[in-house]
Amino acid sequence: MRIDVITVLPELLESPLSHSIMKRAQSKGLLQVHTHNLRQWAVNEYGQVDDYQYGGGAGMVMMCEPLANAIEHLQKERKYDEIIYLTPDGNTLNQKTANQLSLLENILLICGHYKGIDERIREHYITREISIGDYVLSGGELAAAVLVDAIGRLLPGVLNDETSALTDSFQDNLLSPPVYTRPADFKGWKVPDILLSGDLKKIDEWRHEQALQRTEQRRPDLLDREL
Numbered sequence: 001m002r003i004d005v006i007t008v009l010p011e012l013l014e015s016p017l018s019h020s021i022m023k024r025a026q027s028k029g030l031l032q033v034h035t036h037n038l039r040q041w042a043v044n045e046y047g048q049v050d051d052y053q054y055g056g057g058a059g060m061v062m063m064c065e066p067l068a069n070a071i072e073h074l075q076k077e078r079k080y081d082e083i084i085y086l087t088p089d090g091n092t093l094n095q096k097t098a099n100q101l102s103l104l105e106n107i108l109l110i111c112g113h114y115k116g117i118d119e120r121i122r123e124h125y126i127t128r129e130i131s132i133g134d135y136v137l138s139g140g141e142l143a144a145a146v147l148v149d150a151i152g153r154l155l156p157g158v159l160n161d162e163t164s165a166l167t168d169s170f171q172d173n174l175l176s177p178p179v180y181t182r183p184a185d186f187k188g189w190k191v192p193d194i195l196l197s198g199d200l201k202k203i204d205e206w207r208h209e210q211a212l213q214r215t216e217q218r219r220p221d222l223l224d225r226e227l
């Protein structure tokens with residue numbers, strides 16, 4: 001999969017995507033992430049990509065021309081399955097969306113700043129709008145990094161144990177059960193006996209029961225959700 005990102009702050013994306021699992025995904029050639037600095041398409045020599053909003057009001061708006069030129073330039077190289085704008089008023093990201101997006105070949109992400117991007121870009125180029133939660137970030141870059149991570153780890157071959165993404169929280173609309181590691185007794189706090197029993201069938205049942213209980217207590221809304 002290839003993900004292109006248009007941003008005014010490519011540096012913000014570099015670190016989160018150059019370690020651990022995202023690093024492995026890219027070095028194995030399973031994921032390619034290319035950032036493009038929007039200022040390459042600035043309207044003047046000062047690197048301007050934003051302007052005052054029509055109708056007045058505080059805050060700048062990212063202009064049509066640089067964004068349209070950047071998107072059209074990249075579209076000449078390849079066809080994008082989705083052009084996604086990261087924005088707090090988009091659809092909230094969840095595991096189902098991450099699963100769907102992980103099946104695509106080419107995705108283009110647009111990171112907004114200031115008051116956001118000119119509405120005409122949203123109308124004419126953007127195919128999907130995604131929020132990572134009901135709070136406002138200073139820009140779309142950290143949201144883009146979250147999205148790339150959520151998608152990238154699902155690509156076949158990225159995780160060592162291919163089943164491990166399947167047992168993540170949310171994959172069955174269930175939160176994960178509790179997990180434990182050595183020692184079996186820490187300050188008198190014991191690991192549940194069942195996990196030491198070696199009975200894999202019973203352990204699976206226990207884990208499923210714990211996942212259900214945890215979901216009922218913490219996120220009952222998930223249990224009514226379509227898979």
Ligand code: ADE
Pocket residue numbers: 086087088112130131132133134135136137138139140143
């Ligand atoms: N840009 C600013 N806040 C955001 C959010 N919550 N999700 C996605 N993009 C954003």
